[in-house]
Each structure stands twice: as C-alpha cells, then as structure tokens.
Amino acid sequence: MNSKPEQPESQSGEIEFSSFDELSAYLDGELDEKQTQEVENRLGSDSKYLAELQSLQKTWDLLDTLPVQEPGGSFTKTTMELIVGDAVNTAKNRRKRTLFLGRVAIMILLPVVFFATAYGVVRRLKSDPDRRLIENLSVIENFSKYEVVDCDLEFLERIRNIDFFQKPTVIVVNGSEMEVAYEDDIADSIPIDSVQRAEYVKALDVEKKISLKGKFEDFEVKSESDRKRYIDFDLELQARGNRQQLRSTLNGFYDWLTELELSERSGLQDLPQNERLAEIRAIRVRQAQNELGKKSLVNLPSKEDVPFLMGWCESIFQLKERQLRDRFPLVLEQAMRQKKIGSVPPTSVLLEKSRVENLNSIIGFLLREDRQFVEDLIFEGDALFGLYDILSLNARKQLDSRSEAEQRSRILDWVDAVNQSQQGTSLEDLKKFEMELSSKVRDRLQKMSSEKYRETLEWMYEESRKSQISSQSWWEQQIEKTLDPN
Amino acid sequence: MSVSESSLQKASKYELLDPDVRLMLQVREGSAAAFEALVEKHQKRLVMVLEHLVSDRTQAEDLAQDVFLRVYRARERYVPTAKFSTWLYTITHNVASNSIRKSSRRKEINLVTSPSGSMPVRPLDTMAKDKSNLMPTRLADQKEMEKVIRDAIQSLGPRQRMAMLLSKYEGMSYNEIAESMELTTQAVKSLLSRARGNLKELLAPYLNSGKSARELEREEGEAS
Known part of the structure; x- marks a missing residue:
C-alpha cells in the first residue's frame, strides 16, 4: 500500500501527477474542449490510463452506496423554534439597548419634559371614556376578518407563499426601478402612539364613528380568550416587516372565504392547517380552471398551472398597460376604416375611449385585430423566462416539445383565455348597459325568465363590447333578430 | 405606501x-414560511455533509442548526451574488472549520493526558492499519462496508473532504466549490x-x- 497517495505515479508507475489531475477534472466535466479531446485521445491509446480512469470512477461510485439518513423528525421544528427564540432575544436586546440609551438621555437632558409629557398622556387617556376602544383600535377594526380567516400568522405566511390572494393594485415604474403598491389598509393609517390614536378617533366623521362603535361593541362581547387571541394576532402582524403584503393576503383571503358557500367555508375551517392549505389550493385551482373552462378554449394548461398562469398574465397586463392603451386607438381606427363600421370618431374621442376602456376589453380587441403586436409585447424582454419559471415541469415539457412559433402561439392562446376569463360582467355593468337599451328591447327582455334574461343580457353586453362601437341601431337589429329569428 | x-x-x-x-429573498422580507421551506429542503444533505466533516451525527x-441560524x-x-447553496456551504465550511479547530484543540490536550486519544484527522497510515484489521475478521456485511467507506472519507484532510462532499453530494462545479471554500479553482482541482x-x-x-467484503474476509481466513 502506498503511503503517499497524493502521488499516484508511484502507485501505477506510469500515470504522472498532472495527468491524474486531468483525469479527475475530466470525470467532473471540468475540462475545456481541447483538454477533453487530449484526455480522450490518450484513453483510446493507453490502456493503463484507461484502467486508472475506470478505477477512479468506480471509487467515486462506491461513495453512492452510503445511505443518507434523514435528520431527526423534529429537526425543522426545533430549528424554527431556535430561530424564533433568537429573533425574540435580538429584539429584546435591541429594545433593552434603546431603552437604556433613551433613559440615559432622558435622565440627563429632559427630566422635566419627560414627567410633564407622561403626566399629560396618562391624564388624557384616563379621562377618555373610549380608552379601551383607543387602545385596541387596530384589532377592533380588523377582528371580524381575523375571525373569518381564523388562522395564525405562520399559516397566513404559507398562504402568502402560494400567492393566490395577494393582489398588488398598481405597479409604479420609476425610471428603471419598479415598485408594487399594495392596497392601502385601514390598519396602516392607525397611529401607533396612543395620544395620536385618540386624536384620530376624534377626527373620524360621524358615519365612521358609528361604524367603529358597532365594531367595538361586537368586540366587547367576545370571550376574553378570543379577544386576547385577536389582540396577539394583530400585534404580531404589526411587528412583521412584511405586514403590508400579509395584510393584502389577509384581505384577499378574507374576500375569497366570504364568497365561498357557508358549508364549504366551515368545512375548510374544521380542517387541520396542513390539510386546510391543500384544500384551499384545490378549491382555488378548481375555481381558476372553471373560470377558464367556461370559455371553452382548447389547449389549456394543466389545472395546477392555471392559477400561476393567471397570476403571470395579470402581472404582464399591468406591466404592459400603457403600451396596450397607446396602441388601442390606432388599431380601433384602422379596424373601423377597413370594416367600414360607422364613421370614424375624432382622435380625441378615440384617445378618451382608450383611457377609460376596461383593460381586458382592450386586450381582447387587440388579440383579435392585432395579435402580432400583443405577441411582440408579451414576449419582449425576460417575460417568457418568467413564465417558464412558474410553470410546472409538465407544462414546460409540453412547450419545449414545440417550435418557437408554436410555443408563442400556445402561450398567446392561454393569455387570451385568461383575459377572457377576467372579462366577467358585473351586475352593475349589466344594469348600466340595460339602461342604455331602447325601451323596445328592454320590454322584450323583461318578459323572459330570470335565467334567460341574465343570459341574454350578458350575451348582448359581450357582443356590444366586442364590436367596440356604440352604433345602437346596428346591434339592436342584431338583438332583434336573435330574440325573434322569424 | x-x-x-x-x-x-x-x-x-x-x-x-x-x-x-427567491425563497431567501422572501426570508429577507420576513417570511418564516420561506425559511422553513429552505430548512426542509437542505437539512438532509447539510446534516450528511456535516456528519462526514465532524464524524458525529x-x-x-x-452544527446544521447553527448554520441555519446564521443564515437567518x-x-x-442578504444580496444574491451566487447560488443559494454556494452561500449556504460557505457558511457551513466556516462553521465546520471552527468546530473542527475547537475539537482539535481539545483532542491535542487529550493526547497529553490520554495516549489513546486520536487526532481529529487521522493520518493515512493509521487508516491503512485499521483497514487491514477490519478485513479478515470484522468485515461481514453492508454495515461494515459503509464503515470502511466512512473511514476512508474521514481519512481525507478537512479541505479535501469538504471539496469531495460538495462535488459528490452537492454536484457543485469547481467554481462554486472554490467560492464556497474561498479557494482558487486550480486549488479545488488539485484537492479533488x-x-x-x-x-x-x-x-x-x-x-x-x-x-464483496464477506468474500474478501473468507479468502483472507483461508489464506492464513
């Protein structure tokens, strides 16, 4: 046995040290093309060199026989506890340091001011009849949501990670920097300082004061343990660095839960958190798939991919909104000229329409009339890469097996499906639309069954939007024909 | 806002x-769930690498918990300037090196008081003796084979061992290993x-x- 294994030439008698390095690097795939060629040439002609390579490879493979043990079952739990403990200690130490420095400063510089201010604060709070309301203002504003959502913060974090419910409202482009603004939450406007909070409550208008009073009364009738639970949840939420995203998730999750059937919602709440998360995911995926499925489009991605695809599309639509709106009047004008649909309105009207029109409607129109523009817009930059990043392996494989043009076309179909699914008609829009109809058509509609009435109204609404013109007489004729084919 | x-x-x-x-960036933003996901994902291999480095489960x-604590x-x-695993194993390398240094100091003291104490990194000739002792009498099954392999890995110097573990079990390139261990790629090539x-x-x-080890054992017995 050789006692100097770092010099393999003495072992084999023929393989020099530098070649040994090369062989090792060759096995690791770390040689460049030329070096690889040199090694392979020698392997073809030097049987000892080849034997050495095989021996090294076998040794390396032997290491695979070692089993890899799982860490103890509680490893993750204890690690997380360790981290939470550490975070608490760090926060305490910070607080201690801050308190110490603050005390020194106050003791040295401002003792009189301190006592006067403290006295004032205590006196004002004590004299305020709604002291408990003021103290718990944030939780009183929100506990009804906490009650429905009924989860701890860790669960909320996990929901946030699924990214189903967090909805950024605006994307602000500031130079090359991008920022996402989240929906303002009432909790963000509540001052932390108790004196300022009292002022805040006093400044509320009558309607808000009444609403707050009602919430306060609801809160007061809760059991003490429930109140404590909501207060702790609220405090912990406020202390999180990402509280804004969490609140956005909480609001989205709350809205979603309240739209569920009561039985479905209570069924969810009865599940343990892990199973609840899986069930939420399953329901959300089913809903998203149904939304797309309604449009009867072919070639939809798999169920698992749908919510992520929808999220990606929403981001892309928001990112590209300006270009889409800029393009819309040009294509609309061109389409009207080519198809000779009514008289082309003046530029100012077209521009105004592009400003106020629903974005999904604009995208739908451009997808029909100027698909190439939408395609170029969507695939510019890293957008496609971003899409690949969120799709499942199966979906990526499906795309990879196609030519680039086919891939683009498929993705554009998906975008179209998502866009159409988002063009759902609200009742408010329908009512407004109905009011614009002639009395003759309205009468016809009123005589239908409620189901048929809604279905027909939605169809008329969609048709009118697709035409992108406001020529009442034209589509009234169409509707008349549809309602009375004979 | x-x-x-x-x-x-x-x-x-x-x-x-x-x-x-991306998960680590969520951790930076305060997501405990993202951190938990990272722990879940890396704990198994991290503990395995550390076990080979310090020879104690x-x-x-x-130490793995210490590594995760440092990450947190x-x-x-945190600014992503490399793959997450590269950063994780840079920390791991430092944590393990510190631990081995401390343990080595303790064992040096032990050597004075107890001649039977072993060095933290065993020289190859000791390893070779162990191996010859193992062969004829004790190598009987897969467990014994695993022990031989583990001992062989233990016989490597700490840096060779770390480079080998990152290459073999983490599939890292020479560049990534060099970055994790703060070495040149040439040094990594040589170590490996x-x-x-x-x-x-x-x-x-x-x-x-x-x-098999069992057959080798039988032959050894027959020859003697």
Whole structure:
C-alpha cells in the first residue's frame, strides 16, 4: 500500500501527477474542449490510463452506496423554534439597548419634559371614556376578518407563499426601478402612539364613528380568550416587516372565504392547517380552471398551472398597460376604416375611449385585430423566462416539445383565455348597459325568465363590447333578430 | 405606501435561476414560511455533509442548526451574488472549520493526558492499519462496508473532504466549490484529484477484486 497517495505515479508507475489531475477534472466535466479531446485521445491509446480512469470512477461510485439518513423528525421544528427564540432575544436586546440609551438621555437632558409629557398622556387617556376602544383600535377594526380567516400568522405566511390572494393594485415604474403598491389598509393609517390614536378617533366623521362603535361593541362581547387571541394576532402582524403584503393576503383571503358557500367555508375551517392549505389550493385551482373552462378554449394548461398562469398574465397586463392603451386607438381606427363600421370618431374621442376602456376589453380587441403586436409585447424582454419559471415541469415539457412559433402561439392562446376569463360582467355593468337599451328591447327582455334574461343580457353586453362601437341601431337589429329569428 | 419588489425586469440572474434564492429573498422580507421551506429542503444533505466533516451525527445536527441560524441572522443583509447553496456551504465550511479547530484543540490536550486519544484527522497510515484489521475478521456485511467507506472519507484532510462532499453530494462545479471554500479553482482541482487518489487507494481492495467484503474476509481466513 502506498503511503503517499497524493502521488499516484508511484502507485501505477506510469500515470504522472498532472495527468491524474486531468483525469479527475475530466470525470467532473471540468475540462475545456481541447483538454477533453487530449484526455480522450490518450484513453483510446493507453490502456493503463484507461484502467486508472475506470478505477477512479468506480471509487467515486462506491461513495453512492452510503445511505443518507434523514435528520431527526423534529429537526425543522426545533430549528424554527431556535430561530424564533433568537429573533425574540435580538429584539429584546435591541429594545433593552434603546431603552437604556433613551433613559440615559432622558435622565440627563429632559427630566422635566419627560414627567410633564407622561403626566399629560396618562391624564388624557384616563379621562377618555373610549380608552379601551383607543387602545385596541387596530384589532377592533380588523377582528371580524381575523375571525373569518381564523388562522395564525405562520399559516397566513404559507398562504402568502402560494400567492393566490395577494393582489398588488398598481405597479409604479420609476425610471428603471419598479415598485408594487399594495392596497392601502385601514390598519396602516392607525397611529401607533396612543395620544395620536385618540386624536384620530376624534377626527373620524360621524358615519365612521358609528361604524367603529358597532365594531367595538361586537368586540366587547367576545370571550376574553378570543379577544386576547385577536389582540396577539394583530400585534404580531404589526411587528412583521412584511405586514403590508400579509395584510393584502389577509384581505384577499378574507374576500375569497366570504364568497365561498357557508358549508364549504366551515368545512375548510374544521380542517387541520396542513390539510386546510391543500384544500384551499384545490378549491382555488378548481375555481381558476372553471373560470377558464367556461370559455371553452382548447389547449389549456394543466389545472395546477392555471392559477400561476393567471397570476403571470395579470402581472404582464399591468406591466404592459400603457403600451396596450397607446396602441388601442390606432388599431380601433384602422379596424373601423377597413370594416367600414360607422364613421370614424375624432382622435380625441378615440384617445378618451382608450383611457377609460376596461383593460381586458382592450386586450381582447387587440388579440383579435392585432395579435402580432400583443405577441411582440408579451414576449419582449425576460417575460417568457418568467413564465417558464412558474410553470410546472409538465407544462414546460409540453412547450419545449414545440417550435418557437408554436410555443408563442400556445402561450398567446392561454393569455387570451385568461383575459377572457377576467372579462366577467358585473351586475352593475349589466344594469348600466340595460339602461342604455331602447325601451323596445328592454320590454322584450323583461318578459323572459330570470335565467334567460341574465343570459341574454350578458350575451348582448359581450357582443356590444366586442364590436367596440356604440352604433345602437346596428346591434339592436342584431338583438332583434336573435330574440325573434322569424 | 409602496414597497420595493423584485420584478421580471430587474431580477438578478441568480434570482431568476435559483428558486432557493427567491425563497431567501422572501426570508429577507420576513417570511418564516420561506425559511422553513429552505430548512426542509437542505437539512438532509447539510446534516450528511456535516456528519462526514465532524464524524458525529448529533454534533452534525447541532452544527446544521447553527448554520441555519446564521443564515437567518444574515437575512437582512442578504444580496444574491451566487447560488443559494454556494452561500449556504460557505457558511457551513466556516462553521465546520471552527468546530473542527475547537475539537482539535481539545483532542491535542487529550493526547497529553490520554495516549489513546486520536487526532481529529487521522493520518493515512493509521487508516491503512485499521483497514487491514477490519478485513479478515470484522468485515461481514453492508454495515461494515459503509464503515470502511466512512473511514476512508474521514481519512481525507478537512479541505479535501469538504471539496469531495460538495462535488459528490452537492454536484457543485469547481467554481462554486472554490467560492464556497474561498479557494482558487486550480486549488479545488488539485484537492479533488488528491481526494480521489486517496480514496481509490484506500478502497482499492474492494474495487479490484470485484468481491464483496464477506468474500474478501473468507479468502483472507483461508489464506492464513
């Protein structure tokens, strides 16, 4: 046995040290093309060199026989506890340091001011009849949501990670920097300082004061343990660095839960958190798939991919909104000229329409009339890469097996499906639309069954939007024909 | 109020390429769930690597927690300049090196008081003796074979061992290993070559014969 294994030439008698390095690097795939060629040439002609390579490879493979043990079952739990403990200690130490420095400063510089201010604060709070309301203002504003959502913060974090419910409202482009603004939450406007909070409550208008009073009364009738639970949840939420995203998730999750059937919602709440998360995911995926499925489009991605695809599309639509709106009047004008649909309105009207029109409607129109523009817009930059990043392996494989043009076309179909699914008609829009109809058509509609009435109204609404013109007489004729084919 | 958020346009190369980097960025933003996901994902291999480095399972788990704790403490300063695993194993390398240094100091003291105490990194000739002792009498099953392999890995110097573990079990490139261990790629190439040579020599009897440890044992007995 050789006692100097770092010099393999003495072992084999023929393989020099530098070649040994090369062989090792060759096995690791770390040689460049030329070096690889040199090694392979020698392997073809030097049987000892080849034997050495095989021996090294076998040794390396032997290491695979070692089993890899799982860490103890509680490893993750204890690690997380360790981290939470550490975070608490760090926060305490910070607080201690801050308190110490603050005390020194106050003791040295401002003792009189301190006592006067403290006295004032205590006196004002004590004299305020709604002291408990003021103290718990944030939780009183929100506990009804906490009650429905009924989860701890860790669960909320996990929901946030699924990214189903967090909805950024605006994307602000500031130079090359991008920022996402989240929906303002009432909790963000509540001052932390108790004196300022009292002022805040006093400044509320009558309607808000009444609403707050009602919430306060609801809160007061809760059991003490429930109140404590909501207060702790609220405090912990406020202390999180990402509280804004969490609140956005909480609001989205709350809205979603309240739209569920009561039985479905209570069924969810009865599940343990892990199973609840899986069930939420399953329901959300089913809903998203149904939304797309309604449009009867072919070639939809798999169920698992749908919510992520929808999220990606929403981001892309928001990112590209300006270009889409800029393009819309040009294509609309061109389409009207080519198809000779009514008289082309003046530029100012077209521009105004592009400003106020629903974005999904604009995208739908451009997808029909100027698909190439939408395609170029969507695939510019890293957008496609971003899409690949969120799709499942199966979906990526499906795309990879196609030519680039086919891939683009498929993705554009998906975008179209998502866009159409988002063009759902609200009742408010329908009512407004109905009011614009002639009395003759309205009468016809009123005589239908409620189901048929809604279905027909939605169809008329969609048709009118697709035409992108406001020529009442034209589509009234169409509707008349549809309602009375004979 | 608005918050900065990485987007498709400004996302760095690593953010786009490495899902773990994206999780770590969520950790930076305060997500405990993202951190838990990282722990779940890396704990198994991290503990395994550490176990090979410090030769003690319990200590390896403690050190792995220390590594994760350091990752968490560094979250606010985290900027993705490499793959997450490269960064994780840089910390691991430092944590393990410190531990081995401490343990080595303790064992040096032990050597004075107890002659039977072993060095933290066993020289190859000791390893070779152990091996010859193992062969005829004790190698009987897969467990024994595993022990031979573990001992062979233990016989490597700490740096060779670390480079070997990162290459073999983490699939890292020489560049990534160099970054994790703060070495040049040439040094990594050399370390891995030597590690391979050492392992090959120590494990040669089990490779060349093509026989199991049990068969080798029987033959050894018959010959004597």
